[in-house]
Amino acid sequence: MRGKTVNLKSSSRKKKKKELRSKMKGTLVRHLQVQLGPNCQSSSSSSSSMTKPSHFQTILESEAIPERQQLPFSSPRNTDLDNTVDDKDFILSQDFFCTPDYITPDNQNLLKSFSSNEESMPCPKSPEKLNTIKSKRRRQDDFSLNPLSPTLSDIQEMVEFENDDCDVDEVKMENITASGTKRVQSYVSQSAVALRCRVMPPPCIKNPYIKAASGMGMDPFGNQRSKCADLFAATIGGNGLSRYHTDFHEIEFIGSGNFSRVLKVLKRIDGCLYAVKHSIKQLHQDSERRKALMEVQCLGALGSHENIVGYYSSWFENEQLYIQMELCDCSLSINGSHQLLSETEVLEAVHQIAKALQFIHERGIVHLDVKPDNIYVKNGVYKLGDFGCATLIDKSLPIEEGDARYMPQEVLNERYDHLEKVDIFSLGICMLELIRGSSLPESGRLNVKEGKLPLLPGRSLHLQNLIKAMVDPDPIKRPSAKDLVENPLFRKAPQNART
Numbered sequence: 001m002r003g004k005t006v007n008l009k010s011s012s013r014k015k016k017k018k019e020l021r022s023k024m025k026g027t028l029v030r031h032l033q034v035q036l037g038p039n040c041q042s043s044s045s046s047s048s049s050m051t052k053p054s055h056f057q058t059i060l061e062s063e064a065i066p067e068r069q070q071l072p073f074s075s076p077r078n079t080d081l082d083n084t085v086d087d088k089d090f091i092l093s094q095d096f097f098c099t100p101d102y103i104t105p106d107n108q109n110l111l112k113s114f115s116s117n118e119e120s121m122p123c124p125k126s127p128e129k130l131n132t133i134k135s136k137r138r139r140q141d142d143f144s145l146n147p148l149s150p151t152l153s154d155i156q157e158m159v160e161f162e163n164d165d166c167d168v169d170e171v172k173m174e175n176i177t178a179s180g181t182k183r184v185q186s187y188v189s190q191s192a193v194a195l196r197c198r199v200m201p202p203p204c205i206k207n208p209y210i211k212a213a214s215g216m217g218m219d220p221f222g223n224q225r226s227k228c229a230d231l232f233a234a235t236i237g238g239n240g241l242s243r244y245h246t247d248f249h250e251i252e253f254i255g256s257g258n259f260s261r262v263l264k265v266l267k268r269i270d271g272c273l274y275a276v277k278h279s280i281k282q283l284h285q286d287s288e289r290r291k292a293l294m295e296v297q298c299l300g301a302l303g304s305h306e307n308i309v310g311y312y313s314s315w316f317e318n319e320q321l322y323i324q325m326e327l328c329d330c331s332l333s334i335n336g337s338h339q340l341l342s343e344t345e346v347l348e349a350v351h352q353i354a355k356a357l358q359f360i361h362e363r364g365i366v367h368l369d370v371k372p373d374n375i376y377v378k379n380g381v382y383k384l385g386d387f388g389c390a391t392l393i394d395k396s397l398p399i400e401e402g403d404a405r406y407m408p409q410e411v412l413n414e415r416y417d418h419l420e421k422v423d424i425f426s427l428g429i430c431m432l433e434l435i436r437g438s439s440l441p442e443s444g445r446l447n448v449k450e451g452k453l454p455l456l457p458g459r460s461l462h463l464q465n466l467i468k469a470m471v472d473p474d475p476i477k478r479p480s481a482k483d484l485v486e487n488p489l490f491r492k493a494p495q496n497a498r499t
């Protein structure tokens with residue numbers, strides 16, 4: 001029966017709810033039969049001619065009887081109950097209804113609206129708690145699993161870190177073995193349990209980067225999503241519960257931009273390293289949170305590509321947006337401490353970022369903040385990151401241009417007719433700086449924006465012409481990302497050149 005319960009938990013709850021209820025009724029009846037004896041059922045059925053309470057209601061009413069000693073049949077038979085209980089195959093009502101998975105948070109408007117035609121069913125208290133060896137053994141079984149991962153047993157090694165700043169209250173679970181001796185078995189993080197059962201799930205939000213090709217008609221949430229798009233989940237973490245600290249062990253600070261800090265972390269449950277980026281400022285306004293969310297919505301809509309920094313998950317905590325990403329080795333920041341790239345490596349980097357741009361442009365998305373700081377390297381593969389300014393080519397979303405040093409003149413003049421060519425211009429400036437090995441001075445930038453390219457001594461004419469075309473003041477004359485990817489100049493660049 002327990003295995004069945006676990007299976008049901010993992011399946012769609014809404015579909016199974018009704019079926020579960022009927023099973024639960026039956027289960028409770030059997031439970032009561034075991035505890036109260038067979039008379040219980042006949043007495044309840046005898047009242048059916050009056051107000052016809054359901055059998056389940058009758059059972060619930062019987063909760064009014066506070067403790068076992070008040071029941072009419074605390075007979076000698078009852079003293080054997082604990083033993084007989086061990087052999088019965090049933091679920092304690094409290095176990096069934098009140099496990100964290102079955103708690104429906106208050107004020108969960110979205111779920112309420114989906115199940116409005118279903119009767120509301122309060123979580124009943126257990127008719128009585130059986131402090132039997134069996135019930136404790138079941139709990140022991142439950143908690144011998146890693147609370148953060150029901151699939152990991154305590155036999156599997158858990159890595160412990162000194163100076164872990166995760167402030168977790170721990171509860172020692174005492175286990176009583178069959179022989180009755182007590183031993184300390186495992187530790188359960190209260191925060192982890194509390195997170196699972198008390199935190200209100202965030203609403204579902206329509207992703208503006210996913211075009212309506214799939215259609216709202218196909219969308220199981222329909223327009224319910226926009227109705228409940230108040231991002232109240234931003235309060236998670238305000239009460240001291242931290243998903244960041246529960247799920248991750250912080251290793252070191254990696255870097256920061258104008259809006260975010262990025263940290264290298266180890267995910268506790270899978271033992272893998274990630275980068276977690278979080279907004280520096282608390283996002284108090286719903287509008288601020290929506291704007292920040294656009295970065296993860298874009299990453300989520302794009303899906304994976306070898307030349308785009310991988311996205312894993314995101315959440316609000318303490319009114320800050322956290323983004324779990326693929327960890328890269330470093331960025332191509334010109335002022336960074338890493339070695340200068342050779343021409344071949346620059347060509348490889350530009351070629352790979354052009355592939356990323358082709359991928360996103362084909363999906364109707366533009367990055368609008370392409371610059372060396374936002375190009376990362378991992379094992380010699382170049383990846384475009386920081387989608388904080390990404391928007392839609394069709395201008396149906398607000399446009400916020402990125403770093404002005406890498407923006408073409410038309411954007412500075414607020415002309416947004418060929419947004420995808422903005423990314424090409426920015427990549428052209430990146431290429432120029434990477435070839436030079438230094439940032440362009442302000443005067444040099446102005447010249448480039450006017451179409452005057454500085455000479456690059458010792459570089460091939462092909463290379464200089466390509467950069468010139470990429471930074472052409474007329475966006476129409478700039479090559480597309482696809483043109484770049486197919487440019488024969490890049491064929492000479494070795495695949496996956498190592499930095």
Ligand SMILES: Nc1ncnc2c1ncn2[C@@H]1O[C@H](COP(=O)(O)OP(=O)(O)OP(=O)(O)O)[C@@H](O)[C@H]1O
Pocket residue numbers: 254255256257258259260261262275277309325326327328329330331373374376385386388
């Ligand atoms: N996935 C990653 N792996 C390794 N380092 C990263 C990663 N993401 C970001 N970084 C580092 O963190 C720095 C800041 O990240 P990011 O550019 O995303 O922040 P930001 O505040 O949005 O920046 P900006 O000021 O450019 O808008 C980067 O320059 C880079 O050094």
Ligand SMILES: [Mg+2]
Pocket residue numbers: 257373374386
């Ligand atoms: Mg950045």
